[in-house]
Amino acid sequence: MEEQVITSLRQFFSSYKTLSYRKRETMLRVDDTPQGVYFITKGFVRFYSLSTEGEELTLLLFKPHDFFPVRWAITGRPLYYSYETMTPVEAIRAPRIAFIDYLKQNPEVLFQITGSILIRLNTTFERMKYLVFGNAYEKVASMFVLCVLHYGKEKGKSVIIEVPLTHQDIATLIGLTRETVSVEIGKLTRKGILTDLGKQFCVNDIEKLKKEARWSTEG
Numbered sequence: 001m002e003e004q005v006i007t008s009l010r011q012f013f014s015s016y017k018t019l020s021y022r023k024r025e026t027m028l029r030v031d032d033t034p035q036g037v038y039f040i041t042k043g044f045v046r047f048y049s050l051s052t053e054g055e056e057l058t059l060l061l062f063k064p065h066d067f068f069p070v071r072w073a074i075t076g077r078p079l080y081y082s083y084e085t086m087t088p089v090e091a092i093r094a095p096r097i098a099f100i101d102y103l104k105q106n107p108e109v110l111f112q113i114t115g116s117i118l119i120r121l122n123t124t125f126e127r128m129k130y131l132v133f134g135n136a137y138e139k140v141a142s143m144f145v146l147c148v149l150h151y152g153k154e155k156g157k158s159v160i161i162e163v164p165l166t167h168q169d170i171a172t173l174i175g176l177t178r179e180t181v182s183v184e185i186g187k188l189t190r191k192g193i194l195t196d197l198g199k200q201f202c203v204n205d206i207e208k209l210k211k212e213a214r215w216s217t218e219g
Helices: 003-013 070-075 096-105 107-133 136-151 167-174 178-190 206-213
Strands: 018-021 026-028 037-042 045-050 056-062 082-085 089-094 152-155 158-161 194-196 201-203
Touching (some): 003 089, 045 167, 056 107, 089 096, 096 107, 136 178, 136 201, 167 178
Antiparallel strands (some): 037 089, 045 082, 194 201
């Protein structure tokens, strides 16, 4: 989102109390009735689904200046998914009605939110494509491409992925086992494309990574 919109959101949410959460703490569960809309000021949150067999699939990752749950805020429909912190998180929670009134009074913010939703929808389509057609190696490589595009920070010729991802986190993003993800990350590491920094990953050559992922022009 544009800096002007982020500034406007900060000003709106600043009227409300900041809440703190520990790492791996559940903020919202399926069928919860949220107490308001959360605006992240620090940390990362994952939005995930849980199967009847207990398997997790991470659908989205939220970073600072993101807010949720937007669908509930706008439609009032119940939650079908859960939200869990990936790091210690600080977030401000505003009442739903106040947030809706704010959007009505600031159509430029609503326009930006709509754009962000469409970008995330396109990202979801890309992930679906690789989940269906790609092999394990291409799935892992494509996941790192998406992370570079949405959470990357350039450092010289390399890109640091600012989200602190474990091998298990990546597994839940692409529907593979942790063991399989570790094997495929090892391949990327040995080729010099990826460096595991422990709490973060560094992509050393994004173009080579795209080739390994068979990344499409549309992606």
